[in-house]
Amino acid sequence: MGDMVRGIVAVLVALFLLMITPVGSFVFAGMALLLVLFALYLGGTVSRWTSIVEVDDQGLRVTGGVLGRRTIVWADLQRFELRHFPLSRDRKTGYMDLKLKTATASVSIDDKLDRFHELLARAFEAARKADVGLSDVTHANLAAAGIIAKPKA
Amino acid sequence: MLRYAVERLILMVPAFVAIAALIFLVIQLPPGDYLSNQILELKSQGDAAGAAKAEYLRKEYSLDKPVIEQFGVWLGVWPGPRGFSGLLQGDFGYSFEFKKPVADVVEYALGPTVLVNVLAVVAIYLIALPLGILAATKQYSLRDYTIAGFAYVAMATPGFLLALIVLVYANSWFGVSIGGLVDPQYAEAEWSFAKVQSLVAHLAVAVLIIAFSGVGSMIRRLRANLLDELRKPYVTAARARGISETRLLLRYPVRMAIIPFIADIGNLLPSLVSGSVIVSVVLSLPTVGPILVRALQAQDQFLAGFILLFAAALTLVGTVVSDLLLGLIDPRVRLGQGHER
Numbered sequence: 143m144g145d146m147v148r149g150i151v152a153v154l155v156a157l158f159l160l161m162i163t164p165v166g167s168f169v170f171a172g173m174a175l176l177l178v179l180f181a182l183y184l185g186g187t188v189s190r191w192t193s194i195v196e197v198d199d200q201g202l203r204v205t206g207g208v209l210g211r212r213t214i215v216w217a218d219l220q221r222f223e224l225r226h227f228p229l230s231r232d233r234k235t236g237y238m239d240l241k242l243k244t245a246t247a248s249v250s251i252d253d254k255l256d257r258f259h260e261l262l263a264r265a266f267e268a269a270r271k272a273d274v275g276l277s278d279v280t281h282a283n284l285a286a287a288g289i290i291a292k293p294k295a
Numbered sequence: 296m297l298r299y300a301v302e303r304l305i306l307m308v309p310a311f312v313a314i315a316a317l318i319f320l321v322i323q324l325p326p327g328d329y330l331s332n333q334i335l336e337l338k339s340q341g342d343a344a345g346a347a348k349a350e351y352l353r354k355e356y357s358l359d360k361p362v363i364e365q366f367g368v369w370l371g372v373w374p375g376p377r378g379f380s381g382l383l384q385g386d387f388g389y390s391f392e393f394k395k396p397v398a399d400v401v402e403y404a405l406g407p408t409v410l411v412n413v414l415a416v417v418a419i420y421l422i423a424l425p426l427g428i429l430a431a432t433k434q435y436s437l438r439d440y441t442i443a444g445f446a447y448v449a450m451a452t453p454g455f456l457l458a459l460i461v462l463v464y465a466n467s468w469f470g471v472s473i474g475g476l477v478d479p480q481y482a483e484a485e486w487s488f489a490k491v492q493s494l495v496a497h498l499a500v501a502v503l504i505i506a507f508s509g510v511g512s513m514i515r516r517l518r519a520n521l522l523d524e525l526r527k528p529y530v531t532a533a534r535a536r537g538i539s540e541t542r543l544l545l546r547y548p549v550r551m552a553i554i555p556f557i558a559d560i561g562n563l564l565p566s567l568v569s570g571s572v573i574v575s576v577v578l579s580l581p582t583v584g585p586i587l588v589r590a591l592q593a594q595d596q597f598l599a600g601f602i603l604l605f606a607a608a609l610t611l612v613g614t615v616v617s618d619l620l621l622g623l624i625d626p627r628v629r630l631g632q633g634h635e636r
Contacts, residue, residue, distance in 0.1 A: 152305045162371065162379045169383055176304065183301040225626035227299040228618075279626055 145254075146191065149184035156180050195251065197261055201268075202242065204249055216268035218244040222276060224262070224283040238283060240265065263289055299622055303615045312370075314607040319366045322596045322603075328358055329391040329594050356389060356597070369600065382604070388597025392590060397598050401583055405605070407476060408582040411501055412567045412609075416560070418506040419513055426510075427517030428549060434522060442514060449511025455573040458504050462577065465500075473500045474579040501578055505571045509563070517552060524548035554625055561614030565606045 156177040163170045185208060193207035201215040221243035228236040238253040242265055251261065266289050269276070276284070285292045330353045337346040353359055357368045357375045367373025369388065371381025380386045387397035430442040465473045472479065476497050481490040524530070525548050533543045572584030583602050590599035 148302070148305055152301075152308070155308065159372070159383060163383050164385065167385055169385060179297075179301050179304065183298060183305070186298055225622075227302075227622055227626065229302070283626075 145187045146184075149180065149187045152180040153177065153184055190252075190254075195255060195261070197264055202249065202261070202265070204251075212247045212249055214242045214244055214247055214249050216265075217272060218246075219265075219268050219272040219274055220244055221248075222265060222269035222274045222280065224280045224287070226283050226286070238287065259287065259289075262287060266290075296619075296622065300615075300619055303618050307611050307615055311608065311611055314611075315370060315604055316366060318600055318603045318607065319369065319596075320362070322594075322600050323362055323365075325594060327594075328596060330358060332594075333391070352389065352391070369597070382601070387601045390590070390595055390598040392593040392595040392598065397601050400586060400598060401601065401605075404581055404583045404586055407580065408568065408584070411498065411505065411580065411582060412571065414498065414502040415505040415509070415567050415571070416563050418502050419509040419563070420556070422506070423510045423513035423517060424553070427514045427552075428521060428544070430514065430518045431521035431525065431552075432544065439518075442518075446511040446514040449507050450515070451511075452507060454504055454508060454571065455577050457507055458574045458577040461500060461504060473497060476501070476581060501574070501580055504578070505567060505574055509567070513556065517556070520552035520555065521548055524551050550624065554621065557620045557624065558617050560617040560620070561610055561612075563613065565610045565613075568606050568609065 156173060160170065160173045160177055163173055189207035189209065194205050196203045196205070199216075201213055201217075203214075204212045219242060221241065223241040225239050225241070226236055227239060238258075240251045240253075240258075240262060242249050242251075251258070253259075253262075255261070262284075266284060281290070284290045330349045334346050334349045334353070337343075337349060355376055357365050360368070364373060367381075368375035369381050371379055371383030371386070373379075373381075375381070381388075385398070387401070389395075390397050390400045393400045426442050426445070430439045430446075433439050462473055465471050473496075475482065477490055477493045478497070481487075481493050484490055527548075530543065530548060533547065534540075538546075568582075568584065571580075571582065572588060574580070575582045575584040576588075583605065587599060587602040589595075590602065
C-alpha cells in the first residue's frame with residue numbers, strides 16, 4: 143500500500159511542478175524526467191499488485207501484471223540472485239529482491255509478496271539441484287534471510 | 296535497481312523541501328530584513344526616492360507577506376506579485392547587497408565551486424586509497440610510519456594556512472602567483488591553450504590544498520578498516536586456496552573497507568564547500584564561499600538562501616549517489632542485525 147501511495151503522490155507532485163515550470167527550461171527537463179521515472183515506478187507497483195505468483199514442483203508462474211505470463215521451470219534455472227536494498231543508512235530497514243532467470247524468461251520478486259520466504263526456500267532448493275552458482279552477496283543474504291546457516295563469526 | 300533509485304528520489308523531494316524551509320526560517324530569524332533596515336536608514340537620511348524604491352522591492356519580493364507565503368513564493372510553488380516566479384522558474388531572487396539578481400551574482404561562481412570541490416573529492420579518493428592500502432598491508436613498517444606521519448601532518452594543517460604558505464613560497468621561490476583560477480594576464484583574455492594551461496596549474500594547486508586535510512583522515516580510517524578486514528578468517532581461507540595477494544586484497548578486503556567511504560560521499564561535498572571558504576578567500580578563488588559570507592553578514596536573504604540551498608542540494612545528490620553505489624557494490628543485509636521492513 144505504501145508503494146502505491148508514494149507512487150501516486152510522487153506523480154501528482156511532479157505533474158504540478160511541471161505545470162508551473164516554464165517550458166523548455168532546465169528545471170522543466172528535470173521535472174519531466176522525474177515524472178517519467180515516477181510514472182514507471184507507479185506502473186511497476188500496479189503491475190506487482192495485479193500479478194499472481196504460483197509455485198509448484200515444476201516451477202514458478204507469474205500471470206497478470208504489465209509483462210503478462212512468465213514461467214520459470216526449476217530444472218532450467220540459470221541464475222539465482224538475492225539482493226538487499228537498504229532504505230536506511232544503518233541498513234536495518236529495506237527489502238529483498240529475488241531475481242530468477244532461465245534461457246527464455248526472467249522474474250523479479252520482492253519480499254513484500256505474501257509467503258515470500260516459502261518461495262525463496264523453494265527457489266534456492268531448485269538452484270541447488272540445477273547447480274546454479276551463487277555470488278557471495280546472494281550467499282550472505284540467504285544467510286540473513288534464514289534460508290542457510292549463518293557463518294560463525 | 297530502477298525501483299530502488301526511484302524510491303531514493305521520491306524520498307529526496309520532501310527532504311529537499313524540509314531543508315529549504317529550515318534554511319528560509321533560519322535566515323528569517325534575526326529581527327527585520329535587509330530592506331526594512333535600509334528603508335529606515337534612508338528615511339532617517341531624508342532619501343524619499345530610495346526609500347520608495349526599497350519599499351517597491353519589498354512588495355515585489357513578497358517580504359511584506361507572512362513567512363509561509365514568502366517561502367512558497369521563493370520556491371515558486373505559490374503565486375507572488377509576478378505570478379509563479381521563484382526557484383522552480385529559474386528566478387533565484389534579488390541580491391540587495393550586490394544590487395542585482397542572484398543569478399547574476401552567482402553565475403560565474405557556481406561552475407568553479409562545483410569543479411573545484413568535485414575535483415577535491417576525486418583527489419582525496421585518488422591519493423588516500425593507495426596510501427591507505429600501502430600502509431595497512433605493511434603494518435608497523437617504515438612505510439606505514441611514513442604514511443602515518445604524512446596523514447597526521449595533513450590532518451593537523453588548516454587548509455588556509457597551507458594556502459598561505461604555498462602562496463608565499465610560490466611567489467618568493469618561483470616568482471609565480473597561484474591566486475585565482477588563472478594568471479592575472481589571462482583573467483579577461485579569450486580562451487587559448489596558454490589560458491587552459493594556466494587554469495589547470497591553478498586548479499591543481501587549489502584542489503590539492505582543499506583536499507589535503509581530507510586525505511589525512513581518510514588514510515587513517517582506511518588503514519584501520521583494512522586491517523580489520525585483513526584479520527578475518529575469509530582472508531586466511533583465500534590465502535590457503537592460493538589466491539594471489541594482490542587479487543585477494545583488491546577483490547574482498549579493499550572492497551569491504553571502502554564501503555564507509557562510499558556512504559560518506561554525501562557528506563564530503565558540502566563539508567568541502569563550507570570548509571573551503573577561507574581557502575577560497577586566501578587564494579582569491581571565484582567560488583560561492585566568499586559570496587555566502589558577505590550575504591550572511593548583510594542578511595541578504597535570497598542570496599544566502601540560494602547558496603545554502605545549493606549546498607544542501609549537493610548533500611542530497613551526494614547521498615542518493617552514495618546509496619545507489621552501495622546498492623550496486625554491496626547489496627547485502629548486515630549479518631547479525633536482523634532484517635526489518
